[in-house]
Amino acid sequence: EIALTQSPATLSAFPGxxxxxxxxxxxxxxxxxxxxxxxxxxxxxxxxxxxSDRAAGIPARFSGSGSGTDFTLTISSxxxxxxxxxxxxxxxxxxxTFGGGTRVxxx
Amino acid sequence: xxQLVESGGGVVQPGGSLRLSCAASxxxxxxxxxxxxxxxxxxxxxxxxFIRDDGKTSYYAHSVLGRFTISRDNSKNMxxxxxxxxxxxxxxxxxxxxxxxxxxxxxDFWGQGSMVTVSS
Numbered sequence: 206e207i208a209l210t211q212s213p214a215t216l217s218a219f220p221g222x223x224x225x226x227x228x229x230x231x232x233x234x235x236x237x238x239x240x241x242x243x244x245x246x247x248x249x250x251x252x253x254x255x256x257s258d259r260a261a262g263i264p265a266r267f268s269g270s271g272s273g274t275d276f277t278l279t280i281s282s283x284x285x286x287x288x289x290x291x292x293x294x295x296x297x298x299x300x301x302t303f304g305g306g307t308r309v310x311x312x
Numbered sequence: 313x314x315q316l317v318e319s320g321g322g323v324v325q326p327g328g329s330l331r332l333s334c335a336a337s338x339x340x341x342x343x344x345x346x347x348x349x350x351x352x353x354x355x356x357x358x359x360x361x362f363i364r365d366d367g368k369t370s371y372y373a374h375s376v377l378g379r380f381t382i383s384r385d386n387s388k389n390m391x392x393x394x395x396x397x398x399x400x401x402x403x404x405x406x407x408x409x410x411x412x413x414x415x416x417x418x419x420d421f422w423g424q425g426s427m428v429t430v431s432s
Contacts, residue, residue: 206374211322233343239418248422249349249357260420292357299371301347301359302398 206232207295209304217310224280225305228293233273237297240269240278243306244289252291253278285311314339314421317364328398332426334391334408337394342366345411347419348393350428351405355428360406361393365414394403398430 208231218224228238236256241249251260253269253293256276266281280287288311320332334346348360363370372384376386376416404426405424409419 237417241419243357248424249419250422251418251420254418254420255414290356292356294359294418299362299417299418301362301372303357303359306356 207234207298207302209293209302211291211293211304213305213307215308215310217301217312218283219291219312220283220285222283224283224287224309226278226280226291226309228276228278228304230274230276230295232311234295234297236272237295238269238271238276239294239296240267241292242287242289242299243292249292254284280309283309287311296311315411316421316423317412318406318408318423318426321406323429323431324398325432326399326430328430329394329396330398330428332393332395332406332408332428334393334423336389336408336410339410341389344413345415346382346384347392347393347409347411348391349407349409349419349422350402351407351425352404355404358404362411362415362417363391365411367417369415387404392398395428398428400430403426403430404427 240253243249257269290306315337317335363382379397384391408423410421412420
């Protein structure tokens with residue numbers, strides 16, 4: 206089973222600042238990695254798939270990068286609406302696995 | 313817009329059974345794989361099960377293997393999760409999620425979830 210480790214656990218930043226979230230896999234997942242955003246009381250929403258492709262309707266301030274074992278989700282200029290928990294997920298091998306999440310707080 | 317609506321959640325005693333349903337609409341259901349993902353209260357996401365578009369292949373998380381069964385009825389645009397031998401640690405919100413293809417292993421649309429509580 207592929208383990209995904211996300212860091213930091215919590216990120217606190219001001220509106221307009223850049224946020225960088227990390228996801229590390231226990232073995233290579235090539236680029237079979239996705240990122241999801243979950244706000245309180247809501248279902249998750251797909252942001253990025255295959256490491257760097259934005260899902261439909263996702264603002265350009267969200268971008269993904271990486272391959273192999275190290276991945277990054279960047280929010281170029283934080284907005285108040287970006288307050289949420291962000292999860293990475295691999296689809297290289299079954300069982301599918303998620304990282305533990307990074308909570309983004311807007312100051 | 314894709315719609316996924318879960319139903320069937322509730323309170324059940326340990327060792328009991330429950331069947332969740334997921335009603336899909338606004339897309340060609342038979343062309344896509346379907347997943348169930350759960351989230352225990354205050355915890356992260358855990359993938360539970362997947363069934364391929366044609367219903368002939370399924371995969372399960374180790375934690376539910378042998379107890380849960382995923383199925384689908386393409387004539388009714390429905391996906392199901394039969395949960396047997398339930399344990400307190402199965403308590404969670406269960407989400408139905410659509411795969412972007414027949415079986416890519418990602419989730420492009422999600423339902424709002426159905427709460428399952430396993431308690432005596």
